[in-house]
Amino acid sequence: MNAYVSTAQVDPRQLTTGQLAALRAVHEFRLIRSRGGWRAPGSPRVSLDMVAALMALKLIMYRTYAGKTRIEVTGTGINTLAVADQRKRKAA
Numbered sequence: 001m002n003a004y005v006s007t008a009q010v011d012p013r014q015l016t017t018g019q020l021a022a023l024r025a026v027h028e029f030r031l032i033r034s035r036g037g038w039r040a041p042g043s044p045r046v047s048l049d050m051v052a053a054l055m056a057l058k059l060i061m062y063r064t065y066a067g068k069t070r071i072e073v074t075g076t077g078i079n080t081l082a083v084a085d086q087r088k089r090k091a092a
Contacts, residue, residue, distance in 0.1 A: 010057055010076060012084035019054060020084055022046045026060050027073045027081060038071055046071075 012020060021044070025031070029040035039045040051071060054060045059077035063070055073081070 008058070008076065010059060010080045012080055012087065015057075015080070015084075019050065020081075022050045023054060023059055023073065023077055023081060026054070026071055027078070031071055033069065 015023070025043050025046055026038075029043040031038040031040050031043065031046060034045065037045045037047040038051060051060065054077070059074060059080060060071050061074050063072050
């Protein structure tokens, strides 16, 4: 259980397309640390600067599993992705 709880919602319009794509990659793939960022086989690499930007917005966080550090999407990040997907479907 993580002690951090975020109450602020981030509007997807405030994020760049790259930030939304990186947030979606973190949500869909189990990324591991690689040179210059985070990546999983078959996924795009998420740079360290992008991870820092998403962490500053409290959309992702570090989590340790079996002694290995990973990044995962927070509840706020999941809500942000859901709102972005809803707006995308509504616009189509």
